[in-house]
Amino acid sequence: MANTLSFTFIALLIITTATRIWLGRRHIAYVQAHRKEVPAAFSSTISLDAHQKAADYSSAKTRLVISEASAQAILLALLTIGGGLQLIDNFWREMLATQEIARGALVIVSAMIVSSLVDIPFDYYKTFTVDEKFGFNKMTRSMFFSDMVKHAIVGVLLGAPILFAALWLMQGAGEYWWFYLWVVWSVFNLLMLAVYPTFIAPMFNKFTPLQDESLKQRIEALLVKCGFKSQGLYVMDGSARSSHGNAYFTGFGASKRVVFFDTLLERLNPHEIEAVLAHELGHFRHHHVIKRIALMFFVSFIGLALLGWLMNQDWFYAGLGITQTSDYMALLLFLLVSPVFLFLLRPFMASYSRKNEFEADDYAAKHANAKYLVEALVKLYRDNASTLTPDPLHSAFYDSHPPASIRISKLAAYTS
Numbered sequence: 305m306a307n308t309l310s311f312t313f314i315a316l317l318i319i320t321t322a323t324r325i326w327l328g329r330r331h332i333a334y335v336q337a338h339r340k341e342v343p344a345a346f347s348s349t350i351s352l353d354a355h356q357k358a359a360d361y362s363s364a365k366t367r368l369v370i371s372e373a374s375a376q377a378i379l380l381a382l383l384t385i386g387g388g389l390q391l392i393d394n395f396w397r398e399m400l401a402t403q404e405i406a407r408g409a410l411v412i413v414s415a416m417i418v419s420s421l422v423d424i425p426f427d428y429y430k431t432f433t434v435d436e437k438f439g440f441n442k443m444t445r446s447m448f449f450s451d452m453v454k455h456a457i458v459g460v461l462l463g464a465p466i467l468f469a470a471l472w473l474m475q476g477a478g479e480y481w482w483f484y485l486w487v488v489w490s491v492f493n494l495l496m497l498a499v500y501p502t503f504i505a506p507m508f509n510k511f512t513p514l515q516d517e518s519l520k521q522r523i524e525a526l527l528v529k530c531g532f533k534s535q536g537l538y539v540m541d542g543s544a545r546s547s548h549g550n551a552y553f554t555g556f557g558a559s560k561r562v563v564f565f566d567t568l569l570e571r572l573n574p575h576e577i578e579a580v581l582a583h584e585l586g587h588f589r590h591h592h593v594i595k596r597i598a599l600m601f602f603v604s605f606i607g608l609a610l611l612g613w614l615m616n617q618d619w620f621y622a623g624l625g626i627t628q629t630s631d632y633m634a635l636l637l638f639l640l641v642s643p644v645f646l647f648l649l650r651p652f653m654a655s656y657s658r659k660n661e662f663e664a665d666d667y668a669a670k671h672a673n674a675k676y677l678v679e680a681l682v683k684l685y686r687d688n689a690s691t692l693t694p695d696p697l698h699s700a701f702y703d704s705h706p707p708a709s710i711r712i713s714k715l716a717a718y719t720s
């Protein structure tokens with residue numbers, strides 16, 4: 305059984321990594337093949353220069369994803385079958401022979417640090433080489449590292465209680481520990497959703513109430529028309545880090561708020577801003593957020609039940625390169641290895657997400673003006689240098705948003 309697991313895991317790791325590389329290369333080839341000419345539907349709104357910039361930016365980002373996929377796969381193989389996790393465990397077993405919970409936390413944190421070490425150089429390169437070259441980066445190096453430290457501190461402050469709760473329940477709560485952990489985890493997530501916009505997001509960005517009176521009135525009129533109550537309209541200094549523009553609707557109950565990136569307000573006219581917000585309201589009206597949360601709860605329930613069973617199977621450890629079994633190692637293996645198995649679900653998740661985007665567009669077309677949403681989307685595609693010609697298979701596999709041409713032709717049907 306252990307050998308079967310080793311074999312299946314390695315085979316899947318190779319298949320998923322090869323798929324990621326193959327899709328990436330297809331995407332680059334497709335984008336480059338369509339680089340010479342702006343697609344007919346955009347010929348009057350997007351210049352050839354902007355189109356080529358988008359092609360080159362997409363290709364550069366995809367090349368980075370390809371290298372990162374390979375690096376992550378190699379590291380994961382080294383940590384598991386290669387014996388890396390067992391080495392980390394041996395080290396902490398010598399340092400801390402008793403106190404299994406504390407040792408478990410140290411082993412898990414050490415493993416997480418090691419796996420994030422692979423991602424840091426890629427993030428750094430993306431920010432200071434790729435984004436910089438295409439004029440999107442606004443971060444300084446000191447900001448990059450201070451953000452990293454802040455993220456680590458927030459991660460430890462928020463993660464430590466849940467990690468200790470998990471290890472404590474695994475050790476002492478009996479056969480149904482996984483169910484109790486699921487309850488704790490779900491409550492924790494709901495709490496995070498409630499506190500994130502008011503307490504955590506402000507640690508990274510500045511949020512100021514929207515000043516522009518006429519825009520404010522227009523947006524409030526839209527909110528009333530759509531039957532929404534929000535706890536305020538905010539502008540976020542997205543421009544401090546990147547020149548990509550966005551808008552979102554966040555939070556729950558009393559912390560519900562509308563947030564606009566300052567970059568978005570600068571580039572779109574009030575009609576377009578209204579249309580973009582109507583799209584965001586469409587997500588809320590169709591309960592996309594709640595459905596996403598429900599799905600996450602369902603998946604974590606299945607996952608934890610599975611972990612409850614796996615932790616008692618010796619082959620689960622042996623098959624993934626672990627010689628000494630422990631509760632914390634079961635948890636760690638599960639966290640590291642399950643994404644490889646879940647990768648195959650990715651196209652289904654992406655397709656579900658694209659369906660939600662169409663519903664939100666449909667809502668926006670009915671409550672605002674579809675023509676302005678099209679204008680806004682074209683501007684956002686242009687200013688974010690998003691490609692108008694993604695490889696169809698790459699897009700079907702990954703993209704949370706439908707390709708520009710399909711989305712815009714659907715919206716155009718409302719205006720004619």
Ligand SMILES: [Zn+2]
Nearest residue numbers: 583587661664
């Ligand atoms: Zn959307």
